[in-house]
Amino acid sequence: MEEIVNVEGVSRRFSLDDGSPHHPAHSFVSALSDASLRVTAGEFLAISGPSGSGKTTLLNLIGCIDQPTSGRILVDGVDTSKLKPGSMATLRREKIGFVFQTFNLIPVFTAAENVEYPLLIQGVGSRERRSRVADALESVGLSARAQQRPDLLSGGERQRVAVARAIVHRPSLVLADEPTANLDTHNATQLIDLMHGLNRRLGLTFIFSTHDARLLEHTERIVRLCDGQVASDNSNEGGRRG
Amino acid sequence: MAKFLLLAFRNIFRNRRRTLMTLFMVGGGVAGLLLAGGYFAFMTRGLRESTINNGLGHLQIFTADHFNRDEVRVLDTGIDNWRQVAATVKTGGHVRGVAPRIEFYGMVSNGEKSSVFMGSAVDPEAEKSLGFTSNVVTGRDLDSKPSGEVEALIGVGLAKSMNVKIGDGLTLLSMTSDGALNGVDVQIVGIVNSGVAEMDARSLRITLASAQRLLQSDRVTNIVVGLDATDNTDRVASELTPRLRSSSQQLALKKWIDLATYYKQVNTMFNGIFLFMGIIVFFMVLMSSVNTLLMSMFERTREIGTMLAMGTPGFWIVALFMLEATLLGLMGAIVGVVGGNLIGALINASGLHMPPPPGYTSSISFRVLHVPAQMIGSSLLVIVSLALASILPAIRASRLKIAEALSHV
Numbered sequence: 001m002e003e004i005v006n007v008e009g010v011s012r013r014f015s016l017d018d019g020s021p022h023h024p025a026h027s028f029v030s031a032l033s034d035a036s037l038r039v040t041a042g043e044f045l046a047i048s049g050p051s052g053s054g055k056t057t058l059l060n061l062i063g064c065i066d067q068p069t070s071g072r073i074l075v076d077g078v079d080t081s082k083l084k085p086g087s088m089a090t091l092r093r094e095k096i097g098f099v100f101q102t103f104n105l106i107p108v109f110t111a112a113e114n115v116e117y118p119l120l121i122q123g124v125g126s127r128e129r130r131s132r133v134a135d136a137l138e139s140v141g142l143s144a145r146a147q148q149r150p151d152l153l154s155g156g157e158r159q160r161v162a163v164a165r166a167i168v169h170r171p172s173l174v175l176a177d178e179p180t181a182n183l184d185t186h187n188a189t190q191l192i193d194l195m196h197g198l199n200r201r202l203g204l205t206f207i208f209s210t211h212d213a214r215l216l217e218h219t220e221r222i223v224r225l226c227d228g229q230v231a232s233d234n235s236n237e238g239g240r241r242g
Numbered sequence: 243m244a245k246f247l248l249l250a251f252r253n254i255f256r257n258r259r260r261t262l263m264t265l266f267m268v269g270g271g272v273a274g275l276l277l278a279g280g281y282f283a284f285m286t287r288g289l290r291e292s293t294i295n296n297g298l299g300h301l302q303i304f305t306a307d308h309f310n311r312d313e314v315r316v317l318d319t320g321i322d323n324w325r326q327v328a329a330t331v332k333t334g335g336h337v338r339g340v341a342p343r344i345e346f347y348g349m350v351s352n353g354e355k356s357s358v359f360m361g362s363a364v365d366p367e368a369e370k371s372l373g374f375t376s377n378v379v380t381g382r383d384l385d386s387k388p389s390g391e392v393e394a395l396i397g398v399g400l401a402k403s404m405n406v407k408i409g410d411g412l413t414l415l416s417m418t419s420d421g422a423l424n425g426v427d428v429q430i431v432g433i434v435n436s437g438v439a440e441m442d443a444r445s446l447r448i449t450l451a452s453a454q455r456l457l458q459s460d461r462v463t464n465i466v467v468g469l470d471a472t473d474n475t476d477r478v479a480s481e482l483t484p485r486l487r488s489s490s491q492q493l494a495l496k497k498w499i500d501l502a503t504y505y506k507q508v509n510t511m512f513n514g515i516f517l518f519m520g521i522i523v524f525f526m527v528l529m530s531s532v533n534t535l536l537m538s539m540f541e542r543t544r545e546i547g548t549m550l551a552m553g554t555p556g557f558w559i560v561a562l563f564m565l566e567a568t569l570l571g572l573m574g575a576i577v578g579v580v581g582g583n584l585i586g587a588l589i590n591a592s593g594l595h596m597p598p599p600p601g602y603t604s605s606i607s608f609r610v611l612h613v614p615a616q617m618i619g620s621s622l623l624v625i626v627s628l629a630l631a632s633i634l635p636a637i638r639a640s641r642l643k644i645a646e647a648l649s650h651v
Contacts, residue, residue, distance in 0.1 A: 065551050065644040086555070093553020100648065104548040108252035113245065120245055121554050165552075 003074075004173055004205050005039035005062055010071030012057050012228075031057040033228040034071070039207060041172070044199040046216055047209040049225035055209035056177050058225065062207065063096055063175045064088045076172050093121055097166030099176035099195075099208070103158040105150040111161045112137065112146040118169040136164040139201075140194060156187035160194060167198060176208035180215060192218045246558075250565040254573075257538070264534055265574045268624045271523035272578020273585060275620040278519055280586050280610035282512040286505070287611065290472065293502045296436065297362075297374045299341070299466035300475045301482070302501060303327060306492040308463065316346045317419050320461030327489055328465055334482055336474040341368035342462040344453045348416030350396075350446060352404050359400065359446040361416070363453030372468035376447065381408040381432035384449055392452045394428035398435045399443030406430055414446070418458035426456045437604050472498075520620075524627050527571075531631035535567060539635040546639050547647025556640035563639055567632030568625055575621035582617075586610035 012032040032054040039045055047055050060066040061073055064080050072081045076095055083091065092098075097118070105114045115136050119129045137143050140160040150158050159179060166174050176195065180188035192215050199206050216222050224232040254261055294300060307319040321327060328340045344363035349356050366386040369376070376383045376395060384393050394412065396404075406412060408430055415425045428448060436442055454460055469478055475497050486493045499506065539546070546559060594608035 060645045063551070065648070089550070089553045089555055091553075092551065096553075098548075098551050100548065102544075104544060104648070106249070106545060106549075108249065108256060113248075116245070117549075118552055121552065121558065 002041040003038060004041045004043075004076055005037065005207070006074040007035055007037040007058070007062065008072050008074075010035050010058075010061060010068040010073060012054075012061060012066065013069045030228050032061070032068075035225070035228070035230050036071075037223060037230060037233070039173075039205060041205050042199070042203045043205050043207075043221060044196055044219055045205075045207045045221045045223060046219040047207065047223045047225060048211060048213075048216055049231070050211060053225040054228040055211075055225055057228075059175050059177050059207065059209055062173075063098060064092050093118070094169070095172045097169070097171040097174040097204075099159070099162050099166045099174065099179045101178040101181045103150070103155075103162045103182070105158055105161060105165075107150055110147050110149055111142060111153065111157075111164075114150070114161055115164045115168050118165060122169055124169075132168055133164075136168040137161075139167070139198060140164045154187075155183055156190060159183060159187070159191055163191070163194060163198070167202065167204060170202075171204070173205045173207065176206065178209055178211075180210060180212060185214065188212065188215060189218070246562065247565065250562055250569055253538075253542075253562075253566050254570055257541075260534060260537075261570070264531065264570055265577050267530055268527055268571060268574025268628065269577030269581055271527055272575050272620045272624055273582035275516075275519060275523055275623070276579065276582030276613075276616055277586060277589075277610055279516055279616040279620070280582075280613060281608070282516055283611040283613045283616070284609045285606070286509050286512055288606070289505050289508055290498075290502070293505050294472060294498050295373060295375065296377070297369070297466070298498050298501055299372065299374075300469040300472060300498050301467040301479055302496045302498075303331070303465040303467065303486065304463070304494050304496065306494045308494065316463055317344065317457050317459040317461045320344070320459065320463050321465065321491060321493070322461050323490060324462045324465055327486070327493065330485055330488075331465065331467055331482060334478060334485070336469050336471070336478050338373075338468040338470050339368060339371045341365060341372055341374070341466040341468070342450060343464050343466055344450060344457065344461075345463045346416055346453060346457060348414055350400070350404065351413045351415070352406055352410070353413075355404060357400065357403060358444065359396075359414070360441075360444045361414070361453065362445070362447045363450045364447060365450045372466070374466075374468075376432065377434050377436050378432040379435045381430070383432060384447065385431075386449065391429040392426055392448060392455075393431045395432040395434050395447040396430055397442035397445035398433050399439060400446065401430070401433050403443065408433065414448070414456060416456055418456075419461075420458065422458075424456055424458060426452065428452070475499075520623055523620075524623055527624050527627035528631045531567065531570075531628050532634060535563065535632050535635040536638075538566075539563065539639045542639075543642065543647050543650040546642055547644050547650065550640075550642065550644045551648060559640040560633075560636040563636030564629055564632045567628040567636075571625035571628035572621075574628070575624050578624070579617050579621060582620075583612055586612060 010032060011034055013028040013030045016027045016029055035058060047058060049055055061068050072079055078091060112133050115133045116129050119132060137146050140163050142157060142160050145153060145157060180191055183191060195206050196218060198204055221235050223230060305319050305321055324342050328342060331337060331340050342365055346361045348359060348361060350359045366384040384395060410430050412428050413425055414428055415423055418424045434445060469475060479495055479497055483495055486495060590609050595605045596608045598605050
């Protein structure tokens, strides 16, 4: 299978040198340390670990919204460490879809307009946009709520809109950072099922982070992080398969 | 683009109270400028027309030597073939009429007291035909064909200082073209109040024929030309200039604006005040809007982070913030233009009067003109102020670190 993500010995340190007398000069905290990971196209992968283990940092690095201190990351064969900010933005725009813990929908846009946004910034024509937005909303079961603004949607519905937004431009990779953290168990399970279904039907690669052990039962591959290092990388035989 | 515009428009109304405050501030600035500018425009237009109709006319013809003349023997440089020149001018388009004049100086005496006067000799019929008013407050205007005595109008201040009234006699002394001193007895038929105290303390008016007898000359110092509308001044001046070259004397044509020194000073002063007010409004809108837009950016940090994470180019974020500010400026300008015109209309309907300005004796009505150029200028001013105010927040927003912005609470 084609390799979509290759994380090679990546470390990410954050400077604590804020001028405070409590932090000596050149002190750092290491969020990720020499982490390596390969993800092939079409995988449905969970990154788990306790809070502070480096899940979000790893997803940010894979998603090109942060730069590693050392090591390199290839996304769809492109070495992201060599990209300029403009090229990184292009890579994110064209190849990556994001689902955030707090949904992060644009509050003044309707559900349909939120889903349309990634197509808008790609310069897709209006007719094509309308068709793809309708398809995306239908695939998450929210066609009837297309014209509602986010504040009139439930938490589960908002996150499904966010998923539709993440897949509407047909990215190579969807990254979801704790997508179920603000959902109840029922909605969380439904969302994971939805993402899994999209993974199977559309062949989309999903990488999501969670510390909810119940959701891990639904995934096929689980990468566990601990203190910024990959502690284990296991296939979950009990996870759902197509 | 339409969606982008829609996003900017909706973003404006996220915090309605803040938007309303900004609209009031921007609109207030525009309305203030329009009211002040409209009042200044009313004042300058009124001053322009009163200056022209009080006898300056739209154009005046002099000899080329007039401006280097001897102040005592005023007719040395006068126009000798003035009837022919006047006839030539009258045939021009937009010319309502012409009025020959002699501007002269001399001494006036009542037998007990003497004073300097600034004399003006006119053809009363020609003056009336041009609509020039003598501002007679007591008595009557000059008769073009007086039966007996030489008639005179004198300023209210001069009449007071000479202690004379209607029907009293005065003696005028002035220098003839030959350099001799000549005198003429006049009878006061009217007292004039021009509204300018300095003028009224020296002014005296007699008929053209009387002045020519006094000065022993058939010449006039100038010919005043009245037009059908002030806006035609430049056009008529261009047409007349080549036609006046055929005269035996070298003549100079002056437009009213060249002669209206006081008008120009007032106009320059009003323009200066208006410019100063514009600068204040510009900085007021700029400074307060920077703060408002920075607050807006801060509140939307996570959302901007999300947009950047999805690959939105930085210049889109800059453009979005600038578009929001520009739209806000546009709406504020509309509020200001509508509000300013409404208030202006109310002021005009109220019939308010302002106290007399320094040097004037009569009050001035307080009216506001609706000047389209001022509406456009004031609107552009606040729109540009807001667009400039948005640059700093917009650039900051576009340069947010995405990972930090996404974790912003």
